[in-house]
Amino acid sequence: DTEVTQTPKHLVMGMTNKKSLKCEQHMGHRAMYxxxxxxxxxxxxxxxxxxxxxSINESVPSRFSPECPNSSLLNxxxxxxxxxxxxxxxxxxxxxxxxxxxxxxxxLTVV
Amino acid sequence: SQQGEEDPQALSIQEGxxxxxxxxxxxxxxxxxxxxxxxxxxxxxxxxxxSNEREKHSGRLRVTLDTSxxxxxxxxxxxxxxxxxxxxxxxxxxDDKIIFGKGTRLHILP
Numbered sequence: 001d002t003e004v005t006q007t008p009k010h011l012v013m014g015m016t017n018k019k020s021l022k023c024e025q026h027m028g029h030r031a032m033y034x035x036x037x038x039x040x041x042x043x044x045x046x047x048x049x050x051x052x053x054x055s056i057n058e059s060v061p062s063r064f065s066p067e068c069p070n071s072s073l074l075n076x077x078x079x080x081x082x083x084x085x086x087x088x089x090x091x092x093x094x095x096x097x098x099x100x101x102x103x104x105x106x107x108l109t110v111v
Numbered sequence: 112s113q114q115g116e117e118d119p120q121a122l123s124i125q126e127g128x129x130x131x132x133x134x135x136x137x138x139x140x141x142x143x144x145x146x147x148x149x150x151x152x153x154x155x156x157x158x159x160x161x162s163n164e165r166e167k168h169s170g171r172l173r174v175t176l177d178t179s180x181x182x183x184x185x186x187x188x189x190x191x192x193x194x195x196x197x198x199x200x201x202x203x204x205x206d207d208k209i210i211f212g213k214g215t216r217l218h219i220l221p
Contacts, residue, residue, distance in 0.1 A: 004153075031207040042199055042211040043154070050207050090153065092209075099144045099156035099201075100209055 002027060006091050006103035014111055015081060021106045023074040023091030031055075032074045033092040033100065034066060043090055049074060081110045116212055117200060123218040130187045132215040134200030135180075142203035143176055143183045146211075147196045154199065157185075187217075195219045 004025045013019050025032065031050050035043035048056035049068040063085075065077040074091055086109045094100035118133045134143070142161045146154040160167045160176045160183070167174045173186040187194055199214045 033207075033209070035211075042214050045208070045210060048207050055206075056208055088152075092154075094207070094209070096203075096206065097142065097159070097161065099146070099159045100154075101156065102146075102153040104153040 002101060004091055004093055004101050004103035006089075006106050008106060009104065010107050010109075012109045012111060013078065013081065015083070017081075018077070018079045020078065021076040021089055021091075021108075023076075023103055024072055025093040025101065026072055027093060027095070027101065028071070029093035029095040029101070030071070031094045031096070032068065033090075033094070034064075034074070034076050035090040035092065037088045037090060037105070047076075078108075081108075083110050086110045117198070117215045119215060120213070121216045121218070123220055124190060125220050126190060126192060128190055130190050130194070130217055130219075132185045132198055132200075132217070134183045134185070134212050136183075136200075136202050136212070137181065138202070138204060140178075140202045140204055143174075144201045144203060144209065145172075145174060145183075145185050146199045146201060148199065148214075149196045157198075159203070190217075190219045192219050192221060 007022045034046040037043045046060045047066045052068045063080050067075040088105045090105045092100040092102045116135045144159045145157045148154045158169045171188045176183045197214045200212045
């Protein structure tokens with residue numbers, strides 16, 4: 001199984017809502033990632049987990065809260081988001097020295 | 112954060128021609144990776160070249176890496192309509208950090 005599965009595919013949420021994005025991989029990769037991508041822009045790194053521990057936080061606002069319950073799952077909890085947070089959120093996993101496998105993303109709209 | 116700059120930003124070529132994209136970066140790297148993205152969905156990993164390698168091939172893809180100039184190039188030979196996509200270089204830094212460049216939008220004309 002070489003897939004990274006993200007749910008949901010689309011999400012519309014209000015600025016006072018709390019929601020979560022989910023990501024799952026069964027390739028045994030030790031590193032898992034969250035990226036944010038705006039239209040016609042490259043993916044921007046948000047968080048990296050290595051062996052289920054948060055290893056990189058790229059100064060992401062606290063309204064985004066990552067969680068890694070186990071080696072196969074990665075969540076991104078969202079709270080009090082702003083309209084400018086609307087974007088495609090991509091999850092990925094990798095195992096050095098190979099490249100990363102990406103999910104199809106969650107397209108998030110904040111209203 | 113971003114560190115890769117792709118050149119050109121957009122490229123249109125006839126089907127069957129070769130396409131070359133360049134990438135420059137700023138910091139020391141462990142590896143450099145190239146990805147393809149269709150229609151704003153998930154990225155597909157194409158090829159990874161380690162910092163101690165100079166050239167790598169995979170099918171119709173050829174990647175070069177010049178660490179002294181902090182630059183890389185991706186050559187796609189005999190282009191096809193299905194190659195129309197955005198292509199990103201990404202630098203592998205430290206153990207796990209992967210930072211993407213701005214990307215090249217490639218359009219293959221029939």
